[in-house]
Amino acid sequence: MGNFVARAEVDVRAPRRIVWNLLTSNGSHPEIMFGAEIESEWRLGSRIVWRGEWEGRTFEDHGRVLELDDREEPWRLVLTHFSPLTGQPDVPENYHGLHFELDETPEGTHVTLDQDNNPTREAAQHSQDNWAAMLAGVKAVAERQAAGANRP
DSSP, X not given: OOOEEEEEEEEESSOHXXXXXXXXXXXXXXXXXXXXXXXXXXXXXXXXXXXXEETTEXXXXXXXXXXXXXXXXXXXXXXXXXOGGGOOOSSGGGOEEEEEEEEEETTEEEEEEEEEEESXXXXXXXXXXXXXHHHHHHHHHHXXXXXXXXXX
16 A cells, blocks of 8 residues: 555653553543444454444444553554545555554653554545544543542
């Protein structure tokens, strides 16, 4: 397909473990992935499914967990991702790779998300905008959880 990479980044004022657990857990949050319900066994090779509704249309995106490492720096999560809403055939060459890196910072966690296999700069920009919105949701939920964990 394409060689254009969409990159989204966010600084989260929450411990890296909270961000990691949020990215690697089942369930849904209205702020993340358009409120999609996420389901996976969270093991190498396991299937991951995102189910939800976007602009009045139901969707079921899917992929696989390719890397899941919270032992070495930076912590990495690598998934494949395919959305039938693209209208493209469900074949491997139409899948995107999602590469998450979580770096510990003095203020919390810096999250970088790269999505590969975008056919054009415009497609990469569209994906970047979507992933930036998703990471803004991760930031909101993680910071809320961190604030709750610090209350007596």
